Structure formats: structure tokens, C-alpha cells
Amino acid sequence: MSDVQTDSYLGEANQATGASDHAAQSFLVWQILRSISGAKLVQVQAVTNDGGVTPVGFVDVKPLVNQLDGSNQAMPHGTVYHLPYFRLQGGANAVIIDPQVGDIGVAIVEDRDISSVKANKAQANPGSKRIFDLADGLYLGGFLNGTPQQYVQFSTAGIAVVSPTKVTLQAPLVEVDASTSFTVNSPQSGFSGTVIVQGLLSWLAGMTGSTISGVASYISGAVQFVGSITSNGHAIDSTHQHTNSGGSGLGGPPQ
Template identity: 40%
Template sequence: MTASPASPYLLRSSTAGNSLKGALDSLIASHINQIGPSMLVQVEAVKADDAAITGKVTVRPMVQQQDALSRAFPHDLIHNVPYLRIQGGSSALIIDPKPGDIGFIIISGRDHTHAITTRQPAPPASFRQFSMQDCVYVGGFLNSGPDQFIQATDEGWRIVTPGSVTIEARGNIALKADRIEASGDVITSGDVRAGTVSLKRHVHGGVQTGAGTSSPPQ
């Protein structure tokens, strides 16, 4: 007996009756259904701490489960999911997820609890396989347009933020351009030099009282 057309496709019974092929198909489908697939999720909570070790998120799978009558059932939340950070050695681009972000979870084939805890190669913590508990988060997809961003255009790089931009360097900062323009005030606690002329320490020649002007700075 076949299932009604309203039944979810993966839950419909085989049309092969009691044949060997039908039995094998049912067995294979049963095993496939037990494999946790990569899926869209939405971030519910984030545990991050500035530039510390990469944090973790709590996510909710967005594609719900269905029963044989097409009734939807939400998945449970998945806690303590490590998220992706673009990093090489001690250099990183830190953009932590935010609640409401949409991304993907990538599911491990085995229980990776020991490897996550120790950050070292380790045997699986249990015989669990393809479980949604053993996943990492990669985002974001389908999110709204950002308020601040770094954009590569045909004309060059564009940095936009509604706040401030802070650059910290222990060494020098070198700017190389044909022209540097500022639409606001330029404030510095140090000196400014144009060629060999210091803004703080330059002198003027031809100084005299009255309405005369001095010579250019030296």
C-alpha cells in the first residue's frame, strides 16, 4: 500500500512491495535518514570574548522535521557549537556571529567531543556517528545587509562604519598614495612635518612689528 501524496517524500513507503529490492531500499533509506545532514540554522546565542579563543554558538535548525501526516516538529537547540573564524597562525579576521544570523552546520562523522575539548588529535568520545551534536557553524547566509563592512569594488577598497575606526600598531603606519584628503580635523599629540619643516619647531624670518607678515616657515 502506497502512502498518500501528502506524505513527505522521504517517508513514503516503497512501491516495490515485498521484493528484495524494496527491502534493500527501505533499509538503505532508514540508514540515510539517521545521518545528520549539513543544514541551515539560526543563531540563538553567542559566547565570545574579544580576541580570545574562538567562541561557540547555540543554534536552531531551520528545516523542521515532519511525520507521516506532514505535521512539522521543530528540532531541539544545539548548544556549544564552535564557529568559523578566518585565521592563520596568530593572525585573524574577527567577526563574531550575532543572534539572528543564519548559517550552516557541518556535521562530523564521529563524536568529536575530545578533539573540541583538548584542541588536539584524539579518539572519538563515543560510538555516536553523524550526530547534529557533533558539528561546527559556518555563517552567514541569507542575512540582512550590514551597517558596516569592507567592500572590494572595481575602483578599490571601501570601508564603511557608523562608528569609529581604530588602528593600533606597535611599529610605524605607512600610507602611500598620490594624495591624502581629510574632510574633518586632524589632531595629533606628536609633530607634523612637511618635507623638512616641523609644525611644532619651525621658525619664521623677517619678523617685525606692525602690519607686516613673516617669511615662510623654515
């Protein structure tokens, strides 16, 4: 039997609810099922973390699908506090993308009280007898959100790392292995330490024919040196010009 509400009746009951024992039992079962919290779309109201290198944190969320009273009037949910959120992490390795206020995600509700486990971060008895309660939710982000401005993109064109501010690589050793070429497109590049180039260098100082033939690499454009220059054990006076086989300019050690 249907228990669909009509305009003449308040609540979930209708004329058919008490028509038979089956209808009455069905109504009772559905009322119990409606009291169980499942997965809910929620919006983040507050976050304990802000992108720092910290242990995974918690969010306060608000369910987005309103409750309805017996007269079908909206009854918005209140804020649900201190739900653990998901971070992609294995041991001490993690991708840190903390939720932000306004994000839309899903709260998956545990079937038992998880408050003791949240407090101890270890196996524990349930904190109470409650079951299927939204207070025991776990937050997963990334549903119905807008276009990102900072991202790692995987596509058929390759992998793109995009940031409107800064990209930092920090490690004792950073290595780039490029089997074809390695290109840096920037109006200015800086190196704060020693630079080692394996292979010959050619300076193309804006003058035709200044390339040293047979070299493995070259610098194109004007080159300015500040300080002393040494080549093959000989000091080069950068205030004087020297001639190489290709043209004039600072082309190598003194002749």
C-alpha cells in the first residue's frame, strides 16, 4: 500500500496507512528507515587546517538537502561539527589538499558512535549506543564544485602542474630526466649556488658567426659576467674582447 502524503493529511500517514496490518507495519518500517542517516551532500562551514604540513583535521558541515515537516515546510539542518575529512595518505606520504569553507562534499555516516576512536586515533568501544547518526559522519570532498585555479591535470597531452602563485620542489636531490629536450620559458632565471654544465658551451652574444662549431650546448643572446672568469686555468679579463674562429666578442681564453 502507498503511504504517499496528500494535502488532506499531515505527516507521512494517509487514508491507506491503517487499512490493513501489512499497511500499518509497512508504515512503521518506513518511519524507522527514515530516521537512519546515510550519505548526505554537505557544505563545509569551517575547517581546522589551512594547507599546512599538519595531521589530517576536521570539518564542520551543513547538510544541503532540507528536511520537511508534516506540512511539507522546509526545515534546514543545523551544522554538524567535527567530522574527520579524507586525505590521500600512506604512512608519512600524503597529498595535502585541505577542504575550504564553501566546498561541497559528502558525509558518509558510520553505523556506530566513533567519538572514542576520533579522540584516541586507535581501536576503542563506541562512545554511546547511538547508531546511524550524522554526528558520526566522515567527510569526502569534491562534489559539485567549481573550476579550479590551482591544479595537477592528467590528460592525453601529458601532466600539467599549474599555480597562480608559486611551485616549489624541495628535496636533497632533484633530478629531471628528459630523453629529448629540457626547456625553461621564463623572462628571468636564477641560480643561487654553483652551476655545473657538462659539455661545451657556446656564447651567441647577439653577433652573427660567433658560434663555436661542434658544441653540445649554447647560450643565445647577450651575456654579462660580473666577477672573475676562468677558462682552462687562464683568467679572462671580461673588460677586453677576444676573438674566436667564428667572430668577435668574449669567445674564450686569451689568445
